[in-house]
Amino acid sequence: MGEVAVAGAPSIISSLGLGSCVAVALYDTRRRIGGLAHIMLPGSASFNGSQSPCGYADPAITALLKALRIKGAVRKDIVAKMVGGARMFSNYGDSSKGIGGQCIESIKDILKREQIPVIGEDTGGHHGRNIEFYLDTGRLVVSAIGKEDKEI
16 A cells, blocks of 8 residues: 556556545557556645555556656557556445545546546456456456456
């Protein structure tokens, strides 16, 4: 959690145990370079230095884009996929988005501002997920207990 990883094909990057956290996968479709950020919280306004800044949506996406550029990715060729943001501990009758919903919204706003299209997502719900991001093709496989694997 709160980490960013970047690699090129044929690597596979995975993230396990996504609950309310959101994994953002960015992928340069021409150069087959990709990265993954495991984001815990929507905004860094409450960051106090005791956690990784990459646990927050805005600095995590900034760090991920920087790491991709260093590896040779070109901004115009980058697309995004998102997974997670579940409401793991819902309070009955509580209509708020929960932390997962807030993360999803924040990440989408940042990606829109950065002009990075979201081409796939598996977000929300009330279940945890694991993901594998295949950098040779850009496919992202989502698995969850009691559910069929899903490719986005």
